[in-house]
Amino acid sequence: MKVALLEIKNPGDSKDFNGGFGTTFEIGRSYKSKILAFVRRNLEKNPTLSYAYISAIFKKYGHKVDYYENKLPNLKGYDLCLMHVSLIRHNEETKLISALKEKKQCRIGVYGPLATVQPELFYRSDLVIIGEPEEAIINMAKSGIIKRGRINSQPINDLDQLPFPDWSIFLLKDFSLSPLISAKPAIFVHASRGCPYGCNYCPYKVFGTYRQRKPENVVKELKHLKEKYHIKSFYFRDPTFSIGEKRIEELANLIIKEKLNLKWGCETRVDLLTAPLLKLLYSSGLRCVKLGVESTDHQLLNSYGRKPPQIKKQEEIVKFCKKTGIKVVAFYIIGIPNDTRESILSTIKYSHKLNTSFANFTICTPIPGTYFYNNIKGKIFEKNLNKFDNFHVVFNHKHLSKEEIYSLQEKAITSYYFRVRYIGRYLLDKLAERE
The missing domain is CATH 3.40.50.280 (Cobalamin-binding domain)
Structure with a gap:
């Protein structure tokens, strides 16, 4: 065939x-x-x-x-x-x-x-x-x-039975995680699939239940990637990487034992991280972590099944990452139903306080197949599916007009990246990379 x-x-x-x-x-x-969009793309x-x-x-x-x-x-x-x-x-x-x-x-x-x-x-x-x-x-x-x-097609329960991905079909030299991690070529790795949490706007529940790979199998793949494709970095494409602290510790220790010398990143929840775990992960090559902060209005998040960690915990983890040399990308959502101008401005102000390496401000988007999409379907006005990309307003908001949401998103992004404090932080990160 x-x-x-x-x-x-x-x-x-x-x-x-x-x-x-x-x-x-x-x-x-x-x-x-436009400058920020050009650089990112x-x-x-x-x-x-x-x-x-x-x-x-x-x-x-x-x-x-x-x-x-x-x-x-x-x-x-x-x-x-x-x-x-x-x-x-x-x-x-x-x-x-x-x-x-x-x-x-x-x-x-x-x-x-x-x-x-x-x-x-x-x-x-x-x-x-x-x-x-x-x-x-x-x-x-x-x-x-x-x-x-x-x-x-049913989900594969034993992910270790799948063959390792074939990257030879791509031009690997083009793949990059920059500016999060500069070493390339860089590719994606799955250590698990799915997510066990109950955020009703999250699209990761569309495909199967939560499943994990054995740490030994993951490290075997990493060795294969380094030997065959000469990768320099990778990103764990798990929605919530650090579930099961003992398993993650075992994985990190195996990476250290094999002396892979690869830089890597992941996405997870703040409440699944501790200072000792981050220290170990850094030793195994972790240089970037993406965290969902979403909003400072925790009551609003709770109403959508999201159980956010306490503000104090968020600040402690971000502070420790900065001290350790791990870049943090914080995710924020603009225009959640019942969001107001005041609640969004509060989130923007808090993002400046956290001052993470990068911040991503997306527009709340109902994704087909989620509970949120089905619940809000009657308010969706957008027919062009291309615009369901987390950067366009697609449903009628209770408190905010379409233009107000766009204006607040632009304010969030430009006010974040064009601050003296942020530019200083970015330059320090770049200097630390060279050391």
């Missing part, structure tokens, strides 16, 4: 984030915000991990795989073309599917969380994989049979 993996991707896009629905970076209209470039897993599975069973990005390839001679479809590039992806169908060269298939929760959007495709794609891909690769229609 000959398989083509096809992806539509703009600078700044990441299909792995936002639960696999994708996110990009679109902010403001001022020259300041041109520094960081991420691969899409699902393509690497799918390629590895097909190749394991003797099939040929090619990857194409941002082009309409000649698919003559191919048996199957697969696309990870997203919210952020939905319009472009469906147009490409239509163009490929007109050529009638091979079967066209789609997968991803959007295909799972709204398969009817992809009626022109020959097949739509419902669920995490690996089980369906394994069955296809083993049998050599490409089914049509909607194909149910």
Whole structure:
């Protein structure tokens, strides 16, 4: 079997984030915000991990795989073309599917969380994989049979049984985690999938339950990545990396024991971190951690199933990370239902106080398949799915107009990054990197 993996991707896009629905970076209209957007889009470039897993599975069973990005390839001679479809590039992806169908060269298939929760959007495709794609891909690769229609694919419970992702389909030298970690090439690694927490706006529950890999298997993959692909850094693409302190300690100790000498980052919750754990993780190569702060209005967050850590705990962890040499990216959400101008300004003020290495201010976006989306569906006015990217207003807000939310988001971002205190902090971080 000959398989083509096809992806539509703009600078700044990441299909792995936002639960696999994708996110990009679109902010403001001022020259300041345009500068920030340009820098962000041109520094960081991420691969899409699902393509690497799918390629590895097909190749394991003797099939040929090619990857194409941002082009309409000649698919003559191919048996199957697969696309990870997203919210952020939905319009472009469906147009490409239509163009490929007109050529009638091979079967066209789609997968991803959007295909799972709204398969009817992809009626022109020959097949739509419902669920995490690996089980369906394994069955296809083993049998050599490409089914049509909607194909149910159950989550893989034992993640250690999956082959290591095949990164040879990409130009690895282009992948970078900069400015978080400058060492490259850099790629993504899964140490777990899913999230056990109950935030009702979170898209990570669309695909299966929470599952972990054994630390030994993760380190085996890291050794493989270093030896075969000569990676210099990586990012754990787990929604909540540090669940299970003993397991994470074991993983860190194994990385140290193997002397991998790789820099890495992760995303987790503040209340799953302690000073001793961070110290150990730093010794194993941790140089960046992303943390969800979201809002200073904890009552508001509680109403959406989010249980935020106490302010004191947040400040202690951020302070320790700064002292240790770990960059912190803080996530904030603008325009949660019942947010007011005052509550958002309070969050902006608090972000300045934390003064983390980077801060990300997204606009509250209901993602299809989540409880939040279903609950607020009647207030959604936006029909263009490309705008469900966490940087556009898509539903009618109780207290704020569309323009007010955009204005507050731009204020949050530009007032954060164009402060003397922040610029000083950024320069200190850069100097510390060189030491």
